[in-house]
Amino acid sequence: MTQASTTAQPQATSTPKGQTTANPAAPPAETPLVIHEQEDSVWLPQGSSTYAAPHDAAWDFNLWVSVIFFVIVIGPMGYFAVKYKRKSEDERTSPVDHNLRLELFWTLIPTVLLIYMFWVGFKLFAHAQVAPNDAMVIKVTGQMFNWTFEYPDGTVTTDLGVPKGRPVKLIMSSKDTLHAFFVPEFRLKQDVVPNLYTTMWFEATREMESTVECAEYCGDGHSRMLTRVVVLPSGDKSTPGTFETWLDNGGLKTPLPPLQLGQKRYTALCSSCHSLDGSKIQGPSFKGLFGRKEELADGTSVTVDENYVRNSILNPQAQIVKDYPATMPTFTYLKDRDIEGIITFLKEQK
Ligand code: CUA
Secondary structure, X not given: OHHHHHHHHHHHHOOOOOOHHHOOOOOOXXXXXXXXXXXXXXXXXXXXXXXXXXXXXXXXXXXXXXXXXXXXXXXXXXXXXXXXXXXXXXXXXXXXXXXXXXXXXXXXXXXXXXXXXXXXXXXXXXXXXXOOOOOEEEEEEEEOOEEXXXXXXXXXXXXEEEEOOOEEEEEEEEOOOOEEEEEHHHOEEEEEOEOOOEEEEEEEOOOEEEEEEEOOOXXXXXXXXXXXXXXXXXXXXXXXXXXXXXXXXXXXXXXXXXXXXXXXXXXXXXXXXXXXXXXXXXXXXXXXXXXXEEEEOOOOEEEOOHXXXXXXXXXXXXXXXXXXXXOOOOOOOOOHHHHXXXXXXXXXXO
């Protein structure tokens, strides 16, 4: 660890200020998070998984059956209420009290329709529950307030990247409270629960980029618990733009320079608890953090330098700043490259 932090230092300090990457206001090399395509539409965004088309067909069928029955039940009901309104005290109720043929007609047709709707829904539900045997398994961890993804080769990323046309199975759990993993384009949503694994699978059908949302209120960072999902063509590591290259770059389409990598890691992992403008969220603000003298909970104090930042990422409970809760999770899966990036980014927060 000592060796790693000494190698971290020169790299992190050697980023020249005048470099194009040194201005945090400059547009990032990566495109910003697309919330959803057709964001202003009342309809769900374009379906992008094999599950989406049958799901949408079932949804539309249910919707239109409901609309049609609403009209043919409520329409005549309103008409009859007016037409057969009792007009005087001595008007008598009609002696006709039932009609077997009519009642069979309006019982059997809806019964058949409902059985059909149940069957379609049940088939889809069963299909969604059982992943194909050859699915690639990605472990998903939700925690206040970010997502991380662990791939079969051990790579941990903060964006979800998946190959197009290959089934993917997510095995999900939470480190703290209830979250819910939701990608509208895949038409899939699943609770993510502590002390339990939940699963979900899909096969992406087109190259696209969208956002994973948390769909279960999990605390004051809930609405910011978003991350990128990107569907890439399958290929090999030597071809740029493939899923394999993305994975090899640690969840990036192309490797980023330290400042931009740091900014990306900050946005994905730190921003829900550490502000850049001096305001207090869960943890101390990063504004002017570097070089600041912090009073610690144990009465000692520390000047924020490379080693303090590194230690706070890998072993956050060791040096808790006074008057802040000891709630920061550890980020031991971050690579040296990521930590150097975060240090570089922090130095820019004057
Ligand atoms: Cu996590 Cu809402």
